[in-house]
Amino acid sequence: MAIQVNMGASLMCTMGLSPSSLIVLPINRVITENKPAANIMDHKPFVNIMPFGMCKSPANPAVAAATAAALGVLTPMPCTPVTPAPWAPGSSTVMIANFPALNNTSKCMCAFAGTISITNPGCTKEMIP
Numbered sequence: 001m002a003i004q005v006n007m008g009a010s011l012m013c014t015m016g017l018s019p020s021s022l023i024v025l026p027i028n029r030v031i032t033e034n035k036p037a038a039n040i041m042d043h044k045p046f047v048n049i050m051p052f053g054m055c056k057s058p059a060n061p062a063v064a065a066a067t068a069a070a071l072g073v074l075t076p077m078p079c080t081p082v083t084p085a086p087w088a089p090g091s092s093t094v095m096i097a098n099f100p101a102l103n104n105t106s107k108c109m110c111a112f113a114g115t116i117s118i119t120n121p122g123c124t125k126e127m128i129p
Contacts, residue, residue, distance in 0.1 A: 001127040002091070002103035007035040009104075009122035015060075015114035016052020016079050022122070023048050028097040032126050038102035040090040043083045049108070049116065051079035060112040082111035094128045103128050 007024040024036040025047070031037065042048040054076035058064055066075035087108045090100030104121040 001129055002105045003121045004032055004091075004094075004123045004126040004128045005038045005102040005104060005106070005118055006032045006122040006126075007038070009038070009118055010120035011049065011052075011116055012119050013052040013055075013079070013081070013110060013114040013116045015055050015057035015110065015112060017056065017076060018053030019119065020050045020052045022118070023050065030096045033123050035122060037096050039096040039099040040086040040088065040102055040106065041097075041099050042102060043086050043108050045081040045083055049081050049083055051081060052114075053079055055079040055112065055114070057110075057112040057114055063112075081114075081116075083108050083116070084111060085109060091128045101128055 009022040011020045024038045024042050026036045056076045062077035066077050087106040091103050094101040104118045108116040
């Protein structure tokens with residue numbers, strides 16, 4: 001079984017250079033281990049998903065421009081996450097605010113070719129499928 005994710009979970013992007021944290025607003029009205037519980041819709045950039053330091057993806061226009069200016073040498077630029085789709089797959093049976101609960105096996109795709117994963121779910125006791 002997977003572990004439920006809540007406010008403060010640690011995230012990492014394959015194209016980012018630093019970890020980040022998941023911010024879960026209390027609008028879902030579900031508390032797990034004294035923190036707001038996350039669902040798959042907690043994917044909004046700069047609201048739920050904070051930047052990952054510097055981005056090294058050539059699909060990021062800022063990185064592409066800086067790399068071109070450096071004559072082809074990959075030049076990381078500040079991360080600006082773009083996550084248009086929700087986390088997937090989420091829990092198959094547990095719902096939070098009418099959406100599947102977020103568990104530690106879920107992934108979120110960034111439009112700049114990064115895959116965001118959960119490195120520390122924030123919960124230690126709540127197991128969900």
